Amino acid sequence: MDPHPSTPGALLRRSLRRHPRRLGWATVLLSLHQTCEALVPVAIGVTIDRAVATGSLPALVASLGATALLFVVLSQAYRYGARHVVTGWFTETHQLRVEIAARVLDPHGLRGAPPTGELLSIATNDAEKTGRVIEAASLVVAGTAALTVAAVSLLTISVPLGIGVLLGAPLLVGLLQLLSPWLTRRTAPQQADVARTAGLATDLVRGARVLRGIGAEDAATARYRRTSATALASTLRSAGAIGTYQGTTVLGSGLFLLAVAGVAGALALDGQLSVGQLVTVVGLAQFLAEPVGLLGFAGQKVAEARASAARVVGVLTAEPLPPAGRAPRPGPGALALPAAGFHVEPGSLVGVVAPDPADAEDLVGLLAGRRPVRPGELLLDDEDVAGLDPAAVRARVLVEPHVVVLFEGTLRSAVDPSGDAADDELLAALTAAGAADLADLELPVADRGRSLSGGQRQRVGLARALLRRPAVLVLHDPTTAVDAVTEEEIAAGLTGLRRGRTTVLVTSSPALLGRCDRVVVLRGGVVDATGTHGELAEHPDYAAAVLR
Amino acid sequence: MTDQLLPVATGRRAGRVVADELRARPLAASLTALTAVCAAAAGLIAPTVLGRLVDAVDRGEGTIWPFVWALLGAALLSAVLTGLSAVLIARLGETVLARLREKVVDRALHLPSATLDRVRGGDLLSRVGDDVAKVADAVTSALPQVAGAGLTVLLTLVGLGALDWRLALAGMVALPLYVTALRWYLPRSAPRYAAERVAMGERSQALVSSVQGADTVHAYADEARHRAVVDDRSASALGITLGVFRLFTDFGWRMNRAEYLGLAAVLGVGFFLVRSGDVTVGAVTTAALLFHRLFGPLGLLLFTFDDVQSAGASLVRMVGVADLPDAAAAPRVRTAARPAVELRGIGHSYGGPPVLVDVDLALAPGERVALVGASGAGKTTLASVLAGGLDPAAGQVLLDGEPVADLRAQVGLVSQEVHVFAGSLADDVRLARPDATDAEVVAALETVGAGWATAMGLDTVVGDGGRELTAPQAQQLALARLVLADPPVAVLDEATAEAGSAGARDLEDAALAATAGRTTLVVAHRLTQAARADRVVVLAAGRVVEEGTHAELVEAGGRYARLWTAWSARG
Numbered sequence A: 001m002d003p004h005p006s007t008p009g010a011l012l013r014r015s016l017r018r019h020p021r022r023l024g025w026a027t028v029l030l031s032l033h034q035t036c037e038a039l040v041p042v043a044i045g046v047t048i049d050r051a052v053a054t055g056s057l058p059a060l061v062a063s064l065g066a067t068a069l070l071f072v073v074l075s076q077a078y079r080y081g082a083r084h085v086v087t088g089w090f091t092e093t094h095q096l097r098v099e100i101a102a103r104v105l106d107p108h109g110l111r112g113a114p115p116t117g118e119l120l121s122i123a124t125n126d127a128e129k130t131g132r133v134i135e136a137a138s139l140v141v142a143g144t145a146a147l148t149v150a151a152v153s154l155l156t157i158s159v160p161l162g163i164g165v166l167l168g169a170p171l172l173v174g175l176l177q178l179l180s181p182w183l184t185r186r187t188a189p190q191q192a193d194v195a196r197t198a199g200l201a202t203d204l205v206r207g208a209r210v211l212r213g214i215g216a217e218d219a220a221t222a223r224y225r226r227t228s229a230t231a232l233a234s235t236l237r238s239a240g241a242i243g244t245y246q247g248t249t250v251l252g253s254g255l256f257l258l259a260v261a262g263v264a265g266a267l268a269l270d271g272q273l274s275v276g277q278l279v280t281v282v283g284l285a286q287f288l289a290e291p292v293g294l295l296g297f298a299g300q301k302v303a304e305a306r307a308s309a310a311r312v313v314g315v316l317t318a319e320p321l322p323p324a325g326r327a328p329r330p331g332p333g334a335l336a337l338p339a340a341g342f343h344v345e346p347g348s349l350v351g352v353v354a355p356d357p358a359d360a361e362d363l364v365g366l367l368a369g370r371r372p373v374r375p376g377e378l379l380l381d382d383e384d385v386a387g388l389d390p391a392a393v394r395a396r397v398l399v400e401p402h403v404v405v406l407f408e409g410t411l412r413s414a415v416d417p418s419g420d421a422a423d424d425e426l427l428a429a430l431t432a433a434g435a436a437d438l439a440d441l442e443l444p445v446a447d448r449g450r451s452l453s454g455g456q457r458q459r460v461g462l463a464r465a466l467l468r469r470p471a472v473l474v475l476h477d478p479t480t481a482v483d484a485v486t487e488e489e490i491a492a493g494l495t496g497l498r499r500g501r502t503t504v505l506v507t508s509s510p511a512l513l514g515r516c517d518r519v520v521v522l523r524g525g526v527v528d529a530t531g532t533h534g535e536l537a538e539h540p541d542y543a544a545a546v547l548r
Numbered sequence B: 001m002t003d004q005l006l007p008v009a010t011g012r013r014a015g016r017v018v019a020d021e022l023r024a025r026p027l028a029a030s031l032t033a034l035t036a037v038c039a040a041a042a043g044l045i046a047p048t049v050l051g052r053l054v055d056a057v058d059r060g061e062g063t064i065w066p067f068v069w070a071l072l073g074a075a076l077l078s079a080v081l082t083g084l085s086a087v088l089i090a091r092l093g094e095t096v097l098a099r100l101r102e103k104v105v106d107r108a109l110h111l112p113s114a115t116l117d118r119v120r121g122g123d124l125l126s127r128v129g130d131d132v133a134k135v136a137d138a139v140t141s142a143l144p145q146v147a148g149a150g151l152t153v154l155l156t157l158v159g160l161g162a163l164d165w166r167l168a169l170a171g172m173v174a175l176p177l178y179v180t181a182l183r184w185y186l187p188r189s190a191p192r193y194a195a196e197r198v199a200m201g202e203r204s205q206a207l208v209s210s211v212q213g214a215d216t217v218h219a220y221a222d223e224a225r226h227r228a229v230v231d232d233r234s235a236s237a238l239g240i241t242l243g244v245f246r247l248f249t250d251f252g253w254r255m256n257r258a259e260y261l262g263l264a265a266v267l268g269v270g271f272f273l274v275r276s277g278d279v280t281v282g283a284v285t286t287a288a289l290l291f292h293r294l295f296g297p298l299g300l301l302l303f304t305f306d307d308v309q310s311a312g313a314s315l316v317r318m319v320g321v322a323d324l325p326d327a328a329a330a331p332r333v334r335t336a337a338r339p340a341v342e343l344r345g346i347g348h349s350y351g352g353p354p355v356l357v358d359v360d361l362a363l364a365p366g367e368r369v370a371l372v373g374a375s376g377a378g379k380t381t382l383a384s385v386l387a388g389g390l391d392p393a394a395g396q397v398l399l400d401g402e403p404v405a406d407l408r409a410q411v412g413l414v415s416q417e418v419h420v421f422a423g424s425l426a427d428d429v430r431l432a433r434p435d436a437t438d439a440e441v442v443a444a445l446e447t448v449g450a451g452w453a454t455a456m457g458l459d460t461v462v463g464d465g466g467r468e469l470t471a472p473q474a475q476q477l478a479l480a481r482l483v484l485a486d487p488p489v490a491v492l493d494e495a496t497a498e499a500g501s502a503g504a505r506d507l508e509d510a511a512l513a514a515t516a517g518r519t520t521l522v523v524a525h526r527l528t529q530a531a532r533a534d535r536v537v538v539l540a541a542g543r544v545v546e547e548g549t550h551a552e553l554v555e556a557g558g559r560y561a562r563l564w565t566a567w568s569a570r571g
Helices: A007-017 A020-052 A056-106 A116-131 A135-156 A158-208 A208-213 A216-270 A273-287 A287-316 A357-367 A391-394 A412-413 A424-431 A452-466 A486-496 A540-548 B012-023 B027-059 B067-109 B113-118 B122-162 B165-172 B174-212 B214-219 B224-274 B283-293 B295-322 B377-385 B425-430 B439-446 B453-457 B469-484 B502-516 B527-531 B550-556 B559-569
Strands: A335-337 A342-344 A348-351 A397-400 A472-476 A502-506 A517-521 A525-529 B341-349 B354-363 B368-372 B395-398 B411-414 B491-492 B519-523 B535-539 B543-549
Touching: A007 A135, A007 A287, A007 A517, A020 A056, A020 A135, A020 A273, A020 A287, A020 B224, A056 A116, A056 A135, A056 B174, A056 B224, A116 A158, A116 A287, A116 B122, A116 B165, A116 B174, A135 A158, A135 A273, A135 A287, A158 A208, A158 A216, A158 A287, A158 B067, A208 A540, A208 B067, A208 B113, A208 B411, A216 A273, A216 A287, A216 B027, A216 B067, A216 B122, A216 B354, A273 A486, A273 B027, A273 B283, A335 A357, A357 A472, A357 A517, A357 B354, A357 B469, A391 B012, A391 B165, A397 A452, A397 B214, A412 A424, A412 A452, A412 B113, A424 A486, A452 A472, A452 A486, A452 B368, A472 B368, A486 A540, A502 B439, A517 A540, A525 B439, A540 B527, B012 B027, B012 B067, B012 B295, B027 B067, B027 B283, B067 B122, B067 B295, B067 B377, B122 B165, B122 B283, B122 B295, B165 B174, B165 B224, B165 B439, B165 B453, B165 B559, B174 B214, B214 B224, B224 B283, B224 B295, B283 B295, B341 B439, B341 B519, B354 B519, B354 B543, B368 B377, B368 B527, B377 B411, B377 B491, B395 B411, B395 B469, B411 B469, B425 B439, B425 B469, B439 B453, B439 B469, B439 B502, B469 B502, B502 B519, B502 B527, B527 B559, B535 B550, B535 B559, B543 B550, B543 B559, B550 B559
Parallel strands: A348 A502, A348 A517, A397 A472, A472 A502, B368 B519, B368 B535, B411 B491, B491 B519
Antiparallel strands: A335 A342, A517 A525, B341 B354, B341 B395, B535 B543
16 A cells, blocks of 8 residues: 655645546636636627627627626536546545545554544545535636736736736745745644544543533533634634634735726826727726635645644644564464463463452453554464564454444344354354344344343353354453343353363453462462362352352 | 434524524624724725726826825735634624523523433434534634625625616615526525435434444454445435535526626626716716626625534534523422332333322331332332423322422432443542542542542543443442432432442442432342332332332242242342
8 A cells, every 4th residue: 555645735735636637628728717717807898899889789699698608618618627626635535534434444553542532623624625625626727827817818918917917926826925924823723622622522422421421512512612612712713813814815916907907007098008908807806806706715625724734734644553564374272462471372272360450451451452552562373463564463362342333234244254154153153152132133233232222232242252263252341231141141151162162251250260270369460379160169268259 | 212313403503592682792793793894895996996096097197106005005904803703703603502502402401301202313413513613614714704795796796886887786686586596596405405414414323333343343253244334324414415506506506697688687787877078987887897797796705604503503503402401400409318208109100001190108217118020010200200300191299298399309319321421530420529639539439439539540531432330339329429419318219220239239339338328218129229228119000019128028929029038048
């Protein structure tokens, strides 16, 4: 895969390069449209000069006919040009969003990923604003084309006027461009504040049920109000900047009109220009406000695109959690943490009891690759996992976290995400997980498994892990949300299905521990005791941790 | 069951809500309107001056200087007023928007539990996320432009009328064509905008759910499928967006035809008026220039109509949520500590077979009762009824023998659903009681044995984007919130289940400490929780089948005794 652009500028340039055909057509057609727009005042001038001032009916018919033709070209050029612009813009937005999603879901994880709400805002708003650079680019070219046509028309009427416009217009646009970085600086904090407000709203809404439980809705609302007020204050500050920018744009084009009309008027009063020519010159000078404004608008959008592109680049170039490595050699599935004195023999069923839950979390987090592995810390079939590719390690060592996450779909897709198991295998896994009551594989499952009870979610997660048949399976407290009777069924089903395959059960459930080949007690991150459940149960410490 | 959408307001209703907000700020609103009108009027000065200049040239007399000074004045005035009106419109619009988004979040957070269960997660999230962003964007960029352009169009027609009423009439020939074009466009585009919103909601949901479940996605090497879902939903939203825009450009072509006819009419009528000597060439020039000047604002109205309509679709969705009934505005009055609780004749079903059948359950003041039963026995439903999260189909809940209007004011619920709120640890706990001092927060944390929290520092940022807490730590925070909220009645719905068995006992101790002195109902999976309760109630298939102290029930040799044997005999 191509390396991602590492600066906002590079990202914007790539956005432009990615859509050459769309951008090309958009630029050509919108330039044609702007050219025709520039010719409308010329057509009005000609009509007044040749028809209105002379009273010639054929001249009126001829000039209105020509103007009609001009309008047809003008509107068709816009119609198709704008379609190309928007198609390019939103296709680019879509591509950026897909890249962001790919980056966030990278098998190697992401270091310092922004909170979900902010990420959502980056993948929707910022991607769209970045993609808009395509529109801005074609408007810059089209606006320039219109300025050129206007200048040429003016040159044929009066050389000094034409030269004045040719020099004055770019100068004006250049001066307005100087304001653009200032505008970016003034609007960037506002964009960040608005994103933070959106993030807070998402976070609170996600915890709405928890808030209701303790009647904290009002407190949460008050907290959101405060953040919203901060965002409002910063938005109001940047509104001043935007107002200044717009006022300056209007002043610039007003002064420009003044200069052109002043010189042309003086020439006309002196008899050097006809009335129609004056009308054309004045009409053009007045029209020039449009391309100049267009360039100002494009400048503003580029500034916004740059601020958004910086956030998109932040996600795209975030470093992967562990560096990629080579794939592990095939092996029987032996695990070892030498420093902790923790060993799991291939094909054995080992229980892990951790009186301090943090020890359990640490072990499971390490095995799941949620944090980088230090060299020599973890061995898989005598190979140092620190040098191995995390995704390839996960293919051999499956960790089903304690909090089971299910995605929207059916029971079938929840148990079998890859979708290649046969029905009887699915049902066997469900039965072993004590979930035989969930027999309808097409049962709809809501996002995060919310349509299931806590116990059902846990059992479906267990069935999912069992169906996968990994070389090494690590389960963390798989039966906490099920009742005692079901737990017993699960213990039997689980050990039956995993016979001969390496399995680590991090649990304190006697029902599960009683069936383990060996039980290891972890204290302070190291192995404190080891033996069968029966042997260990003699020790008061162990009994206190397990038998309750 | 979980695919319902939240209500959407009508356009009329959304307009009324906005109008009410404006009426609440009469001075700001009228000042803003006045400035916008003046800014648009200032824009008319330049073409009028230019028309006079044409007449002066036609007559061949006068100097350029008066015109130059007039144009300079026009430019300055126009610039100042345009800038000012942009600022004022943004201030007003953003303030109204901030009020509205606060109201939307307020209502979203006050949604009844039953509604939360029914509503699609993505729908609620996109109301407070995408929709707010869309409307904000319109308020920031589209609103000032649309207001300016609309006023320019109106005032230009007035200006044309001042020149000659026949010229104004000629310009107005275009109006019916604009109206026809709009009437062609609106009914075709509105449903597509609505579909676009829905597609965007689904897109957000796909992304959020994949990101939040990233560990699971990685564990099952399921990245490709999740990426495909996001790609797919993003692509289908893209398809709708492009379809809508195609329609919009067809609409633009219809608008251009109207522009041409208006311009041709002004020039044609002007031609005959000049021939009959009714108006000067300068007046026709001014009229043509004025009308030509309208193309920009009309184009802008056309350009932004899209944004405005799309923002309108978002606005009605926001107002739909904001208009939900305001929950419990009345101050919450707490009963005396430790009330007696009585659930009388409770029955309920979720539209299928009954979940609870005629359940009677009494808790003495300060008593701790454990609810035991297999999955699906109705434990959680009964807990929700007592916690005030669910209105049962039959029966009622009495506190100290009296029915209570607002049960939730008296009852605190900690369920197995954990959420660590993004922000500092202190802020998280303080959600339960915003005016709590640091000392009270620390005391609450210590009550539930969360010494790690003070060790970590109360300012530590936790939750989404902050330091990750373990499941037991997260649940301890939830219990600390309960302590700080200090409700007289507490319901714990398997509050220790998510923690995992290793931490379960610590959490059980924490739960005991958190509920000390409160009338408490505990939904228990771990029978040790039941054994430590004052009394045990066994629920099966929605009915109370056994009731008594732990010792009595073990003695009685029934269902509970069998469970206890299975439990205590292990190992």
